Amino acid sequence: MVELAALSLVLLALSVVGIVWDIASGLLVTGIDGILLLLVCLMMGGVFTLELFLVGRQAGWVPAFGGKEGKKKDAPQPAARPVSANAAVPAAIPPATSAVAPPTAAKPPAVAKTAAAVPVMVPAGIPEPVAPAPASAATAAAIAEQPPAPVPADGRATTPIVAPAVTDQSKTEPSK
Numbered sequence: 001m002v003e004l005a006a007l008s009l010v011l012l013a014l015s016v017v018g019i020v021w022d023i024a025s026g027l028l029v030t031g032i033d034g035i036l037l038l039l040v041c042l043m044m045g046g047v048f049t050l051e052l053f054l055v056g057r058q059a060g061w062v063p064a065f066g067g068k069e070g071k072k073k074d075a076p077q078p079a080a081r082p083v084s085a086n087a088a089v090p091a092a093i094p095p096a097t098s099a100v101a102p103p104t105a106a107k108p109p110a111v112a113k114t115a116a117a118v119p120v121m122v123p124a125g126i127p128e129p130v131a132p133a134p135a136s137a138a139t140a141a142a143i144a145e146q147p148p149a150p151v152p153a154d155g156r157a158t159t160p161i162v163a164p165a166v167t168d169q170s171k172t173e174p175s176k
Helices: 002-024 032-059 068-074 137-144
Strands: none
Touching: 002 032
8 A cells, every 4th residue: 555655656757747847847838848847747747646645545554535424423333332341352452452352143054045045136128938848859950951953944953163283384295
């Protein structure tokens, strides 16, 4: 996280240097090049400022504004629970340094779900899919047969047209 923040700071500094150089060199007033350089530097600065802000907020460097704290103040507080007599950890010791492991709830045994055990929700108006009927031997044989080749109306058999073989004319003797 620190590396990402450092990279964002370096690129933010480069964008600020680009803006300062654009103004100081007079490139901004000479044409479109200065305007485009200024816009690119502003865009880079904005993107990496936002990235730096988000990294800082995730790391806890920047407080969250109007987040969960504001919502907790508006919500009613739950009633206090009585402390059980089995609490072995005093309040002065943080839970992370406690030698007593927190009690774990017993997990129910894992049950394998089958396709029949899981309900399927189908929106109204959509028909349920129909399973294909198993193919019989006669249907499979009919599909496997190839239809006969079409015969022209005049009854002549058709043959494919084959181009004559081309021979090398340079090796033959010229005709006399």
